[in-house]
Amino acid sequence: MLKKIKLICCFVLIAFSFLYCSKDSSGNFAGGAPSGQGGSLARFAIVNDYMYAVDKENLSVFSISNPANPQLLRTIKVGFEIETIFPFKDRLFIGSTSVVHIFSIADPSKPAKLSQAISPTVLRRCDPVVAKDNVAYATLRVNGACGGVQSILACYDISDIANPVQKGTFNVSEPYGLGYKEDVLYVCDKYVGLRVFDISNAFSPVLIKTMRESDWYIDVIPYNDVLICWTATGAILYDITDNRNPVLLSSIQ
């Protein structure tokens, strides 16, 4: 029966990450040399003096207090088909094709499993995403083989971080990475384009517009006033000084 469920829900992949607004990311600077920002589909995550890396099944913890000479501290078996990792506050969210594993990094050298998954019936095969105050946005993607299931942008109340409650959805086509600046959320809806949402009402995203300067969009990094997009041709930069109206700056091929 499990196999049947798996088949029905098959092939739903994960984009998984919390992106920070620039204020939140200041935490990254606490450990001496600053780290940068990756997209929401990363398998490496740096938090202060530690780097966390996920392969298909394991979480590896490296000390990088001496950045030139990382030390592998430990490898922890997490599960199967791990896709992404993102740190949020003192938690690591590790996304797989089936569930999301939550680890505490209160002791950053020893991640401790808090829960097997965010309720698989709610956050299913999801892609948490952006955390903004007490709200998380996730893209839940289904591929053609899954038939009948709609890909969505989902909004969760994460007041209790281990028990997210889905509060709103928006139908999209084939969503991947996402990020936000203030009250605007950017979602890569692969072939459709870069979706720009008003999230001033956090649980009811309103589509403002869709940008399509490339054949596909996979991930974004909002970086101060610049939105960096991973696209079919390489990278595209938008000016998001006016966050509701991205303006094309350049294309890097």
Next chain:
Amino acid sequence: MRYSLYAVFLVFVFAACDNVSNWGGSGWQIYKPVYANASDLTNIGVEQAKPIEKPGKIYVIGDLLLQNDLNTGVHFTNISNPKQPVKLAFLRVPFSTEISVKGIHLYVNNFNDLLVFNISDPANPSLVKRMANVFPYHNSEYPPVSNTYFECADPKKGIVIDWVAVNVNEQPKCRR
């Protein structure tokens, strides 16, 4: 009683359907490994900036934008003037997919190894450390989907860097 037996029977029928779901009209749809030559693994170096071929993950720190070229390396671009980005260099790292930076140090995977580069001069990154076999390359062991048959990976043929879906006439041995 009789109906419940029918119900049980039907459950088995549907369960059986699951087991043949890989079967198509032209044979078994399976996954097959894509091999690369293991000796290419350590062919690392700095090249002049060049166009990206297979755009991969992005990473930004300060004025520096990094973008992985899937399985070949990392492009360095200065975006201090985002209207006119300046490509600086290409760092060749075979079988790389992941990038991350702390301060002046870049972390990149090189198949199963983790490499550390000093990028204080982004136009000329230098390798400072290799940590061998710290994590299995995430493509290497089995295909990216479950409930499928696949051609078993043969280490003698090289290292597995990808999987492609193909149709074959014989049922392969490996399944996950």
